[in-house]
Amino acid sequence: MTDSSIYLDHAASTPLHNRAVEYLEKTFRESWANPSSAHKMGRQLSKEIEGARKLFLKIARAQKSFDFIFTGSATESNNMVVRSFEGSKTSIVNFAGDHPSVVEPAKLVTRSEGSSLIGISVNENGNITEDEILKVLNHDVDLLILSHVNNHNGLLLPVEAISKKIKNFKPDLHIHVDGVQAFGKIEIDLENSGIDSYCISAHKMGGPKGVAGLFLRKSHKLKPLLVGGGQEYGLRASTVNHPGIVAWQKVLEETYPNIASSFAHVGQLKKEIIKKLSLSNLPFAMFESHEVNVQFSPYILQFAVKGLSSDILLRHLEEVGIYISSSSACSSRAKGDSPVFSALGIPVDIHKNVLRVSLSSETTLAEADQFCDSIISIHGDLMGMLGGRR
Amino acid sequence: MRYPSIVINLDEIWLKGLNRKFYIKALRKNVKRSVKGIFQEEFQYKTEGAKHILTCKEGFGEEVLDVLTKISGIGSVCPARMIPADFDLIMPAVKEELEALGELPSTFRVTTKRSNKAFPYKSVEVSRKVGGFVKAQFGMTPKMVKPDLTITIRIIEDGIYVSSRKLMGMSGLPVGTSGHMVCMLSGGFDSPVASYLMSKRGVDQTFAFFYAYPFVGEDVKDKIVELVGELAKYQRFSPLFVIPYGPIQKIISENCKPDYRTLLFRMYMVICSNRLAEKIGAKALLTGDALSQVSSQTLENMAVLDKASDLPIFRPLIGFNKLEIVNLSKKVGTHDISVKPHDDACSLFAPKHPVIRGDQVYCRKFLQDFPLEPEIEQAIMGAEIYYFNKSNELNQVSVQDFFEPRKSSVAVESEI
Numbered sequence: 010m011t012d013s014s015i016y017l018d019h020a021a022s023t024p025l026h027n028r029a030v031e032y033l034e035k036t037f038r039e040s041w042a043n044p045s046s047a048h049k050m051g052r053q054l055s056k057e058i059e060g061a062r063k064l065f066l067k068i069a070r071a072q073k074s075f076d077f078i079f080t081g082s083a084t085e086s087n088n089m090v091v092r093s094f095e096g097s098k099t100s101i102v103n104f105a106g107d108h109p110s111v112v113e114p115a116k117l118v119t120r121s122e123g124s125s126l127i128g129i130s131v132n133e134n135g136n137i138t139e140d141e142i143l144k145v146l147n148h149d150v151d152l153l154i155l156s157h158v159n160n161h162n163g164l165l166l167p168v169e170a171i172s173k174k175i176k177n178f179k180p181d182l183h184i185h186v187d188g189v190q191a192f193g194k195i196e197i198d199l200e201n202s203g204i205d206s207y208c209i210s211a212h213k214m215g216g217p218k219g220v221a222g223l224f225l226r227k228s229h230k231l232k233p234l235l236v237g238g239g240q241e242y243g244l245r246a247s248t249v250n251h252p253g254i255v256a257w258q259k260v261l262e263e264t265y266p267n268i269a270s271s272f273a274h275v276g277q278l279k280k281e282i283i284k285k286l287s288l289s290n291l292p293f294a295m296f297e298s299h300e301v302n303v304q305f306s307p308y309i310l311q312f313a314v315k316g317l318s319s320d321i322l323l324r325h326l327e328e329v330g331i332y333i334s335s336s337s338a339c340s341s342r343a344k345g346d347s348p349v350f351s352a353l354g355i356p357v358d359i360h361k362n363v364l365r366v367s368l369s370s371e372t373t374l375a376e377a378d379q380f381c382d383s384i385i386s387i388h389g390d391l392m393g394m395l396g397g398r399r
Numbered sequence: 400m401r402y403p404s405i406v407i408n409l410d411e412i413w414l415k416g417l418n419r420k421f422y423i424k425a426l427r428k429n430v431k432r433s434v435k436g437i438f439q440e441e442f443q444y445k446t447e448g449a450k451h452i453l454t455c456k457e458g459f460g461e462e463v464l465d466v467l468t469k470i471s472g473i474g475s476v477c478p479a480r481m482i483p484a485d486f487d488l489i490m491p492a493v494k495e496e497l498e499a500l501g502e503l504p505s506t507f508r509v510t511t512k513r514s515n516k517a518f519p520y521k522s523v524e525v526s527r528k529v530g531g532f533v534k535a536q537f538g539m540t541p542k543m544v545k546p547d548l549t550i551t552i553r554i555i556e557d558g559i560y561v562s563s564r565k566l567m568g569m570s571g572l573p574v575g576t577s578g579h580m581v582c583m584l585s586g587g588f589d590s591p592v593a594s595y596l597m598s599k600r601g602v603d604q605t606f607a608f609f610y611a612y613p614f615v616g617e618d619v620k621d622k623i624v625e626l627v628g629e630l631a632k633y634q635r636f637s638p639l640f641v642i643p644y645g646p647i648q649k650i651i652s653e654n655c656k657p658d659y660r661t662l663l664f665r666m667y668m669v670i671c672s673n674r675l676a677e678k679i680g681a682k683a684l685l686t687g688d689a690l691s692q693v694s695s696q697t698l699e700n701m702a703v704l705d706k707a708s709d710l711p712i713f714r715p716l717i718g719f720n721k722l723e724i725v726n727l728s729k730k731v732g733t734h735d736i737s738v739k740p741h742d743d744a745c746s747l748f749a750p751k752h753p754v755i756r757g758d759q760v761y762c763r764k765f766l767q768d769f770p771l772e773p774e775i776e777q778a779i780m781g782a783e784i785y786y787f788n789k790s791n792e793l794n795q796v797s798v799q800d801f802f803e804p805r806k807s808s809v810a811v812e813s814e815i
Contacts, residue, residue, distance in 0.1 A: 321747060324613035394652045395748065 014330035015376045019213075020160055020190060020309055020367035021334055026215035028263050029256040033217065036252045044249045045240060054251045061258035068265055069192075069207065071199035071224050078223045078241045079254055083189045084110035085234065086208035086223035089244070090185045091115055093232040094152050098123040102145055103154040104137065106161065106352035111154055111187050125149075128352070134298035135354045137166055139174045146179065153184045157191035157207075161365060162296060162353055163309030165195065172203030183229065189213055193264060194272065194308055205229050211257040215264060220253030264370070271370035276307035278368055278377045283310070285381040291388050292316055294362075296355055308369070313355075313362040314388060322364065325387045331380055334365040400499065401458025402478035406553065406560050407451040407467065410474035410570050425573040425601075426472045427451070429635055433466050436789030447555045448514060454481065464566055469632045471599045472576075473568035477551060479560040486520055490532050492561045493550060497537055500563060504547030507539045513554040525552055572601030574635050579603040580713065581676045582685040583668060584639075586622045586741050589687030589716055591630055591733040592724050596715040597685055598633035605679055606630070606637060609644040609668050614748070619741040624785055624793065629732045631787035638801070640675060641783040644668070647774050648748065655765060657750040662757045663765060664748070665695050666707045670766075671775050673709050678779070678802065681710075688714040692721060694753040703757040707766065 016024070025033075042050035044058055058079070066072045080086045091114035094101065101115045105128050119126040127145045131137055142153065153175065157168050172184045185206045188197060193214035199207060207224040211217055225231065225244075237246030264271070286293045292315035297305050314322060319335035326333060350360045366380065407430070412422045423446070431444060434453070442455040453459065459478070467476045480496060482488040497503060509529045511522040520528075529552065530541050539548070553560040580597065582604040584590045594604055608623045620641055627639045644664075651663050672684050688696045695704075705712055716724055728734040784796050 318742075318747065320616055320742065321614060324616060328613055394649050395657070396653075 014332065015379055016332050017366045017368060017372065017376075017380060018332050018334045019369040019372075020365065022212050022218070023215050023369060024371075025217060026260040026263065028259045029216055032256045032259050033252055036255065040251065044251050045238060055249075057255050058249055058251055061254050064258055064261060065209075065222060066224075068261065069197050069199050069224055070201070073200055074228075075199055075224045075226055076242060078225060078244050079249060080208075080221050080223055080241075080245055081219055081247070081250070082110075083187070083208050083210035083213075083221045085245075086210075086221055087111040087185075087187060088114045089223060089231055089234050090183075090206045090208070090225075091118055091152065091154070092234065093230075094118055094183075095232070097121055098149075099151055100125045100127070100147075100149045101152045101154065102127045102129060102142065102150050104129045104156070104352065106131075106159060106349050107154065107156045108160050108187060108189070111156070111185075115152075115154060131352070131354050134300045134303050135162075135164070135296060136298065136300070136303040137164070138302075139171055142171070142175060143178065146175070146182075148179070150179065150182055153182055155184070155186050157186050157188040157197065158195065158306040158309070159353070160190050160309070161349060162311040163190070163306040164353075165191070165304040165306045167304070168204060169198055169202035173201075174203075176203030190306065190309065193261065194268065195306065196268065199224055206231075211253065211260075215260045216257035217253050220250050220257055267370065272307060274370060275368050275372070278372055278374060279307045279310055281374065282366065282377050282381055285378070286312070286385070289381070289385045291385050294359065296353070308367055310366045310368070312364055312366075313359045314364065314384070315359065315362055317388060317391060318361050319364050321391070322384065322387060325391070326380075326383060329383050329387075331383055333380075334367070335363065401460055402464075402480070403454060403456070403458050404479045404481045404560060405453045405459055405464065405467065406477040406479050406562065407453065407568075408474045408477070409449050409451070409472065411572060412472055413449050422472065422573055422576055425575045426470070429470050429472070429573050429575065430467065432635060432789050433470055434463055436791065437466055438463050445557075447557070450553070450555065452560070466632070468566050468568050470573070471569040471571040471601060471633065472573035474570050475568050476566050477560075477562040478564055479551075479553070479562035481558050481560050484515060484518060484554065484556075484558050486518075486525070489525070489529060489552065489559060489561065492559070493529055493533065493552075494536060496550070496561050496563050497533070500548075503537055503539060505540055506542035506546045507533060507548040507550060508541060508543055508546040509533065509550045509552065511552040511554065515554050515556050518554050522554075525554070569599050569633070571599035574598055574601055574633070575603055577601035577603075578683070579605070579679070579681040580683045580685040581672045581679075581681045582606050582637075583672055583687075584608045584623055584626065585687070586619050586626070586737065587687070588721075588725050588728045588734070588737045589689060589692070591626050591687070591737060592727050592731055593685060593687040593715050594630045595633055595727075595731040595733075597713065598630070602685070604630075604634060604637045604685065605675070605681055606639040607668075607672050607675055608639060608641050609671070610641045611645050611648055612643065614645055614648065615742045622736060622739060622741055625736050626733055627785065628787055628791065628793065629736065632732075632791060636786065638784050638786040638796070640779070641785065642671065642675075642778050643781050644671075644778060647671075647771060647778060650769065650771065650774065652748055654769060656754075656761075658752050658754045659757070659761065659765075660748050660750055661753045662695050662700055662703060663762065665700075666704055666762060666766070667771065667775070669704050669708045669712070671778060674775055675779055676710055683710050684708060684712045686712060686714055687716050687724075689716045689719050689721070689724065694755050697755045699756040700754070703759055703762050706759060707762070 044051055044054040062077050065077045087110045095118045099119055101119055103115045115126055129141050132141055158165050168186050183205045184203055186204050188207045189210045192209040205226045210221040233244045235246045240246055240249050294313045323335050346357045346360050415422050440455050440457045442453055445452050480492055482492045509526040511525040513522045551562050577600050580602050582594045584606050606627055610620055631637055647667055652660055655663050691697055780798055784801050786794055
């Protein structure tokens with residue numbers, strides 16, 4: 010990524026934080042032993058891993074009732090939880106607009122005769138409240154899956170409150186929350202919630218790829234995906250990724266103290282972008298509800314530009330060094346209708362025009378302005394080009 | 400299964416008169432190139448009248464037979480076992496041949512062709528004797544018309560070839576004997592099939608793809624390269640020019656009546672292909688047009704394109720129905736690639752009501768006002784050039800190296 014480019018796809022992945030880069034350069038050279046080894050070298054690394062673990066539990070306010078397990082990816086964490094429910098007659102409630110790493114395992118696990126996968130629908134404001142969940146929850150449900158922040162539109166759910174209310178209704182339900190787009194950006198209080206498991210990922214917040222985690226309530230048992238050397242409480246056998254874990258810890262130590270100010274800064278940027286685009290000639294459509302009770306993460310902005318296919322805009326933006334997403338990874342290219350977008354409440358005729366901008370605390374106002382200017386100008390050029398002459 | 404010999408049968412080439420040698424030389428060269436591309440062992444190539452025979456001590460595999468069926472000019476190929484010209488050796492060879500087949504069908508016939516007049520038995524006698532032997536040994540029933548299995552015995556000067564399998568080839572004429580055309584490729588079903596039909600008639604082709612990035616993504620380019628990979632199997636050296644066409648489309652679109660957009664895009668593609676042809680010595684264009692299949696293929700619209708072209712435009716699919724083309728694409732091997740969806744730039748620019756009877760006067764005037772010669776030259780010289788070598792591996796060559804006179808193009812051709 011050159012200096013002159015503007016990267017606005019942080020929900021997909023983030024640049025490695027400097028602290029992580031520095032740390033990794035050093036540790037790859039010096040600290041490469043196996044943390045499970047009985048000798049001093051191994052024990053030292055193991056100690057550092059435990060130090061990291063404590064920090065994560067502290068930040069998630071989960072020290073008392075939770076364990077934290079390091080995994081290789083959030084997809085792995087999600088699979089670990091959902092596939093523990095594999096068996097006959099499993100009933101899962103989920104939302105079709107969630108990330109495939111949590112939707113696909115749910116589909117897999119409920120394939121058998123007698124099992125069921127029940128979908129939550131968003132209400133008329135595009136929101137998911139307890140009401141929406143309770144509408145489909147019945148006494149047989151084993152697992153409820155929610156996302157703290159939706160990776161497409163940034164829908165932010167008060168998962169602590171929702172999970173507590175649901176647990177009142179059904180105490181033995183397992184509630185799993187995908188916190189990938191939230192952790193490190195939005196506070197989470199696991200202790201004070203009905204959440205039983207919560208997954209997070211390093212490379213969505215300045216850490217390296219290949220390391221992620223899962224908070225798991227101590228009383229809950231899971232079926233491990235990987236068995237072997239018994240690492241991570243016997244739940245995730247594999248040589249523990251010491252460099253990745255400690256690098257992630259360093260990032261968290263740097264960035265967490267600024268969680269509130271970053272949130273505010275990014276919120277400002279998002280407002281700026283929305284304002285600028287709305288006031289321009291761009292046929293700009295947003296799906297966020299203006300209802301007071303519906304919250305969205307400021308880090309994600311989903312919108313559509315009517316009349317222009319998202320991939321054409323993407324390519325033109327790329328030509329001027331601006332990288333955003335059309336979040337069409339799961340959509341059907343040929344037909345242009347995405348079941349994920351439909352679940353979010355986006356009208357089908359606009360699916361091919363949907364774009365996603367995702368910001369970081371490092372994004373500047375100048376970059377946000379540049380993005381707005383570029384997209385407005387590209388749209389203008391293309392429309393002018395299609396206007397033709399007589 | 401490995402075959403020590405392969406008998407190649409010619410058909411149309413044999414009809415040629417005084418210039419037959421020219422065709423045979425071309426065929427020989429093409430066969431050697433294609434076989435060497437996939438077969439590492441030493442082999443011999445000899446001609447016996449209308450039969451060309453490949454022999455190899457280690458034996459040829461199925462992949463060599465497959466490659467031969469894609470060389471135009473070849474009528475059919477028969478994998479065979481060769482024995483010295485001795486009648487007593489025929490039965491054991493036939494026995495071996497049939498045993499190697501495994502499960503045998505119920506009916507058979509024996510066909511003997513004898514060009515070695517010194518051989519003591521006549522063809523009919525040989526057929527009768529071998530027929531009797533096969534009936535007794537294997538219990539199969541002789542059937543003259545449409546038998547399940549035909550055993551062919553070819554008695555030629557240096558030996559006897561016994562075969563029980565015949566694979567049909569492309570027939571037609573060897574590539575390189577009918578001139579050189581620029582083939583305008585799109586990602587659909589039609590143009591690849593058109594290319595195949597002209598390969599069959601012996602036409603050397605250089606492919607041109609007009610790439611409308613950033614209006615389309617890279618996946619359509621990948622698709623075209625994949626298509627050329629299949630079509631190259633029927634060719635000897637056919638580079639693909641991926642010509643950046645977005646800038647030209649932009650200028651046209653900014654200045655033309657919206658309903659003429661598609662037609663004018665095609666008109667400039669034809670002009671561009673003409674310029675490319677001039678540079679590479681091609682004498683005609685080749686397209687997959689089928690009459691009235693899409694708006695730019697109406698009679699009047701094709702007339703506009705013809706008028707804009709100095710070179711003739713060949714359209715082998717002009718009389719084909721869509722379904723016929725799609726079915727043929729399965730035989731050609733391009734169906735599964737063509738069927739993959741891709742973004743057509745045309746759909747972004749596609750006017751609601753594209754013109755179906757293009758006005759020659761308007762188009763001529765537009766061309767006069769916007770000759771776009773520098774843009775066309777820039778587009779051709781800015782092309783990415785790909786080619787597949789004789790082992791069907793993808794390579795790329797720069798425009799500079801491609802057009803460097805003599806030295807590099809010889810080097811490039813000899814590498815392939």
